[in-house]
Amino acid sequence: MLGRVSVYTPAEVVEETGFSLDTLRYYEKIGLLERVGRNAAGQRRFSEEDVGWLGMVRCLRDTGMPIAQMLRFAELVRAGDHTIPDRVKLLEEHDRQVQKQIENLAERQRYIHHKIAYYRSFC
Amino acid sequence: MLGRVSVYTPAEVVEETGFSLDTLRYYEKIGLLERVGRNAAGQRRFSEEDVGWLGMVRCLRDTGMPIAQMLRFAELVRAGDHTIPDRVKLLEEHDRQVQKQIENLAERQRYIHHKIAYYRSFC
DNA sequence: CGTTGACCTGGAGTGCACTCCAGGTGGGAT
DNA sequence: ATCCCACCTGGAGTGCACTCCAGGTCAACG
Numbered sequence A, B: 001m002l003g004r005v006s007v008y009t010p011a012e013v014v015e016e017t018g019f020s021l022d023t024l025r026y027y028e029k030i031g032l033l034e035r036v037g038r039n040a041a042g043q044r045r046f047s048e049e050d051v052g053w054l055g056m057v058r059c060l061r062d063t064g065m066p067i068a069q070m071l072r073f074a075e076l077v078r079a080g081d082h083t084i085p086d087r088v089k090l091l092e093e094h095d096r097q098v099q100k101q102i103e104n105l106a107e108r109q110r111y112i113h114h115k116i117a118y119y120r121s122f123c
Numbered sequence C: 001c002g003t004t005g006a007c008c009t010g011g012a013g014t015g016c017a018c019t020c021c022a023g024g025t026g027g028g029a030t
Numbered sequence D: 001a002t003c004c005c006a007c008c009t010g011g012a013g014t015g016c017a018c019t020c021c022a023g024g025t026c027a028a029c030g
Helices: A010-017 A021-030 A048-062 A067-079 A081-120 B010-017 B021-030 B048-062 B067-079 B081-120
Strands: none
Touching: A010 A021, A010 A048, A021 A048, A048 A067, A048 B081, A067 A081, A081 B048, A081 B081, B010 B021, B010 B048, B021 B048, B048 B067, B067 B081
16 A cells, blocks of 8 residues: 555645645745645645644744745745844844843833822722 | 924934824724824824823734724723723733733743754754 | 024825635535 | 535635825925
């Protein structure tokens, strides 16, 4: 018997990744997701790799990376292993952005706490 | 002599708050900022109170509160002191959102760190 | 007294990231 | 057999939060 590589239907990927089907199609259309394989009927069948990559995309998206930059990262990944240092640089830069976001939020949160305390002093 | 209340020109408020002049006008137009006072020539003169409120707006905006919700908060503030408990509720709910954001970012950041470490193992 | 520059208004335009739609196909359960 | 449902495509539409523009006013500086 032939080794059956595990594949995922669109519905399964929606379930797994939390992206809507429209978003998955959109990501494929703009090249954030490489052309996904199809079955005989032309329906998408996502590979394990596709799903893994979508996990990365979710992480970057949820940390506020713009699509344009994710596209650059996707291109580096496609270009092969020699781009690994560039990928590290990109991720480290992004990591600094995320760090800043966290610190900013924490500071704003202190302001909110003060405001709440101030309001509480009125009742 | 009459007590001269301190007022701010548009340029000063832009400087102080980091909002663009267009954004300030936009906020006034949609009612996030109450009708700002004018001088004889019809130019805006922001009060101390306006600037203080813009500080709050900046905090809420930078922590991701949608404008629609900021508008609700603004209405509570305008409605008078009896809405203070409601304002506290709103801010506490928002505080929980901010907390979630921070925790989410921290978790995603761990993923990024792992990815960087993984890439580093290749060179 | 002239020019520059900050400001005004109403309204149109922008960028991002989706999201929806019309019209159509194919396959599995009843 | 037939019905439904998941899926397909290309393209249009949406929502948010601004941002820009045209055409105009006013005041201070040199």
